[in-house]
Each structure stands twice: as structure tokens, then as C-alpha cells.
Amino acid sequence: MPMSAPTHTGLPFDDIRQLVSTMPGPDAAARAMAEARQSDLLKPPGALGRLEEIAIHLATWQAKGMPTADRPMVAVFAATHGIAERGVSPYPGAVTKQMVAAFTDGKAAVNQICASFDAGLRVFDLALDLPTPDITQDAALDERACAATIAFGMQAIAGGADVLALGEMGIGNTTIAAALCHALYGGTPEEWVGAGTGATGDILDRKVAAVREAIAFHGAALSDPLEILRRVGGREVAAMVGAILAARIERVPVVLDGYVVTAAAAVLHAMDPSALDHCLAGHVSAEKAHARLLEKLRLKPILDLGMRLGEGSGAALALGVVKAAVATHRGMGTFSDGGVSNKA
């Protein structure tokens, strides 16, 4: 069902709603060109499986007859959460800032995965010394700050990436992701809460309780996706909403990471079910509810390696597959070139 253009009341979220309602669609000519080339490549049709779909996906959303993956970029958004003070993670909130330093020093897993595929890495530090309020007591952000953070996230594509992989860092943010999913999809808190960095026992119980309390506290206000984002989300989640949206507008396909990145994507999907059509799910994380969330979004993960790190690691690894999909699409010979017989 096409969405009618929202009326503008001058509130910051109206600008975001306006952008969502005017997103470009798929490029049919580029898709047709890519499909025609795929069927001419030196292989039985379909023999490269998902690689074929991925190459066509890139062509379609880059609006290029020949897709590229020469300038892949991983953007990692880092933020701090008041909820972390409630003991919902085995790690202290201070680890977020320390890991940002590790990203800068090249010492994190994502640095090495990016280096493996010649992918760029940009880290966006979102007011780390100013945790957002505990979502069981208050909204994480007011409307103006949330809209400004979405706008900030739009910078992720500045610099001319041709594929954007998203990642995040934020102790406590698997609780935030669970609250977002519970608010968006209902069910029980238990269905959306998982181990995160390794929560068990009392820590896991506190996560479930925190999600239940947050949803009860915000109550009926959780009926609009952007309200859900600002009330039970966080800065990295809001910034990733902006990054996904800007990428769509600038025709940059997106590779999603794990549960937290996908929860950000889910906010846009709730605004418009076609809003993630330019996105690929890089992997399915070992975080229990990620598979459930991907099903809600009808996204099929590229990889399933039992990873549950976050920081864009699964998305960065999937860039290797994306690059191979583009390399085969661009570089293989064709039946039309002659030399190899096609089907009789």
C-alpha cells in the first residue's frame, strides 16, 4: 500500500518522515541489465546461488548496470546507555569508550576483518561521556536530539562508499535492542532478550525485567516507530536509522550486522515496509532473537557463523562475499563471447 506524504507540522520528526516517504525505489533498467548479464555468464543458470542475487541486488540499488564493490565502508556507531548501570551486562559501561580506542588503534576484530577485504572503517563516537537516561525511568532522547542524531548518522556515507556495512558498540545495547523489538512487535520480553556479551542468571533476569519495565513505563506512547526509537532506543540506534536512510537516498546498498543494527533497521521497516529493500543481512548473530527479527523483516542472512560480537564484524565479513559476488558478475566471461557452448 503506498504511503501518503505526511503533513508537516514543523516538528523535527516530520523531516525524517518526509525523507522516508520520498525514498527512491529500485532501478528497473539496472536490474534488467544485471539479470541479462547473469544469464550470459559462463555457468549454468543459478549455479552461483546467492552470489547471483547479491550482484543483482547491488546493481539494482546502486542504479548501475555493472555493480561495484571497490569502496566498501564499515561505519561503527558507539554510544553509552544509562540502562547499563542496572547490571544488564556482564561488562561495565566504561568498556564502550575503551573499545572505541581499540578501534582507533586497530586492535579490534572489526579492524582485522576490514583489512582482510580492503574495507574502510569509520567510527562515530556519539557523546560517550553523556549516557542516555535509563529507559525504565525516562525517554532516551527528546524529539529534537533524536532527529539530530538521525541526521548525524547520515554522514556515514560521506566520502563516496559504494557499499555500506553498519556496526555498533554500546555496553547495554542488546537490552535496548530487545526493548525496541518488544515495542515494535509485542510478544514477551523473554522472546526478545538474549545473552548479549554473555549474560546469564541474575544479569539475564535483570535484562528481562528492564525491558518489561521500560515498555510499561512508556506505555501507549510506543505506538509510533520514531517515538519508540527516541523513548527506548539510544544514540547509536538513531544514527544507524539515519545511515540506512541516507544510503537509500544516495543509492548505496547496505549490509546489516547483528541484533542491534537490525533493531535499528526495524524502526525504518515499521515506518515503511519497503524501507529496507536496499539492505542485505550480513549474518545471523548467535544472539537468540536475531533470527526471529530477521524473519519479521523477511531478510535472509548471508552468513551464519555463530558470531555475537557486534561492532560490525558480521557485516564486514559478509563484505567479502559481496565483493566476490561483484567480481564474478563483472569479471567472468560470457556465452555470447563464444568459445563455450550453451544449452542445446
Ligand SMILES: O=C(O)c1ccc[n+]([C@@H]2O[C@H](COP(=O)([O-])O)[C@@H](O)[C@H]2O)c1
Ligand atoms: O548485534 C549483536 O548480535 C550482538 C550480540 C551480542 C553482543 N553484541 C555487542 O555487545 C555489546 C552489547 O552487549 P550487552 O551484553 O552489553 O548488552 C554491544 O557492544 C554490541 O556490539 C552485539
Ligand SMILES: Cc1cc2nc[nH]c2cc1C
Ligand atoms: C570486549 C568487547 C568488545 C566488543 N565489541 C563489540 N561489543 C563488545 C563488547 C565487549 C565487552
